[in-house]
Amino acid sequence: MAAAGPPDLLVAGDAVPDIIVGDVAGEIAFGQAETLVERGVLTVGGSSGIMACGAARLGLRVAFVGVVGDDAAGRFMLDELTARGVDVSGCVVAPGRATGLTVHVVRPGAERDRAMLTAPGCVAELTAAMVRSALAGRARHIHVGSFYLLPKLAPDLAALFGEARKAGCTTSLDTQGDWEGRWRGGLGDALRATDLYFPNRDEALAVAASLGGRGPAAGSGRNDAAGDDRNDVLGDGDLERLLKTLAALGPLPVVKCGAQGAVTLERGTVVRAAAPAAAPVAPAALPIDTIGAGDSFDAGFVYGHLQGWPVGRSLALATACGTLSTRAAGGVAAQPGLEEALAASA
Numbered sequence: 001m002a003a004a005g006p007p008d009l010l011v012a013g014d015a016v017p018d019i020i021v022g023d024v025a026g027e028i029a030f031g032q033a034e035t036l037v038e039r040g041v042l043t044v045g046g047s048s049g050i051m052a053c054g055a056a057r058l059g060l061r062v063a064f065v066g067v068v069g070d071d072a073a074g075r076f077m078l079d080e081l082t083a084r085g086v087d088v089s090g091c092v093v094a095p096g097r098a099t100g101l102t103v104h105v106v107r108p109g110a111e112r113d114r115a116m117l118t119a120p121g122c123v124a125e126l127t128a129a130m131v132r133s134a135l136a137g138r139a140r141h142i143h144v145g146s147f148y149l150l151p152k153l154a155p156d157l158a159a160l161f162g163e164a165r166k167a168g169c170t171t172s173l174d175t176q177g178d179w180e181g182r183w184r185g186g187l188g189d190a191l192r193a194t195d196l197y198f199p200n201r202d203e204a205l206a207v208a209a210s211l212g213g214r215g216p217a218a219g220s221g222r223n224d225a226a227g228d229d230r231n232d233v234l235g236d237g238d239l240e241r242l243l244k245t246l247a248a249l250g251p252l253p254v255v256k257c258g259a260q261g262a263v264t265l266e267r268g269t270v271v272r273a274a275a276p277a278a279a280p281v282a283p284a285a286l287p288i289d290t291i292g293a294g295d296s297f298d299a300g301f302v303y304g305h306l307q308g309w310p311v312g313r314s315l316a317l318a319t320a321c322g323t324l325s326t327r328a329a330g331g332v333a334a335q336p337g338l339e340e341a342l343a344a345s346a
């Protein structure tokens with residue numbers, strides 16, 4: 001059912017089907033070899049699409065703007081977002097173009113590492129004009145996901161966020177990986193107009209090295225969902241320097257650290273939230289699947305922000321949302337409702 005009334009949150013960016021297949025223990029066999037795997041799942045994907053569903057699941061009124069093709073994949077995305085309470089009336093259907101698609105090939109093992117193959121399709125056609133007309137001064141907050149999949153929007157994002165802020169709307173950005181590994185493309189300008197910035201640890205390191213002129217060694221831009229070794233590399237001092245380097249670029253940095261939870265700054269001091277203990281919520285071993293955990297995390301943090309919560313409380317809710325989302329295959333199937341997320345973050 002579509003959300004009633006003006007949205008609390010407008011999410012702009014990528015919404016593409018995710019096809020998840022696995023497990024594949026060794027290398028993928030080419031030469032037209034058919035490999036049978038245990039499971040295949042078709043579900044809502046795209047960083048922005050998953051974030052929008054997570055926010056709606058928490059009870060926010062959410063609208064989404066993005067570009068899909070006039071094809072089965074596009075109709076699937078619009079239907080699924082609508083069924084999850086996201087208003088898609090601002091979405092643009094591009095005639096004759098293919099909707100984007102991501103295939104995730106999952107490896108066995110506790111951390112569910114995966115390879116991702118993305119055909120961006122018409123995701124890249126999203127423009128600032130499309131977002132402006134969907135925003136129309138109505139939402140309280142705008143979130144953009146997958147900056148590097150949006151080459152037409154990216155150069156205009158700073159101006160768009162600036163206008164939104166003037167209209168009293170707050171802004172957030174989850175770039176995801178920079179597929180060309182350069183971390184430029186107007187990101188510095190966009191960050192100056194961003195209130196909340198949601199990189200994972202590898203993305204944060206790469207941006208700090210590229211735009212902050214300092215920080216620990218640049219990451220590859222690889223989106224390391226496995227994430228288990230992230231905090232092993234950074235000590236407390238390094239983390240604080242990293243956060244302060246990013247904060248100097250403009251936004252409040254909220255850095256996601258996989259199984260280790262997340263860190264941010266509250267009045268200049270580092271605050272952390274551990275990924276909540278899974279046992280009371282789901283006795284089965286977690287995680288089942290970390291796809292979209294970072295996007296569900298973003299939804300939780302934006303929820304707290306819109307309630308006017310202190311940063312530490314928003315961080316705890318966000319990590320609960322991220323971790324609980326790992327209980328089922330894909331990004332949206334296990335996203336928690338508000339009560340469940342609050343219970344896990346208490």
Ligand SMILES: Nc1ncnc2c1ncn2[C@@H]1O[C@H](COP(=O)(O)OP(=O)(O)OP(=O)(O)O)[C@@H](O)[C@H]1O
Binds near residue numbers: 200256262322
């Ligand atoms: N292996 C895990 N075990 C428990 N919780 C996890 C795990 N991986 C992620 N999470 C939860 O999800 C949150 C965000 O995850 P992560 O750091 O992987 O973000 P990300 O890299 O942006 O994810 P995405 O793949 O969606 O882009 C973490 O802060 C944590 O709460």
Ligand SMILES: [Mg+2]
Binds near residue numbers: 174
């Ligand atoms: Mg991410």
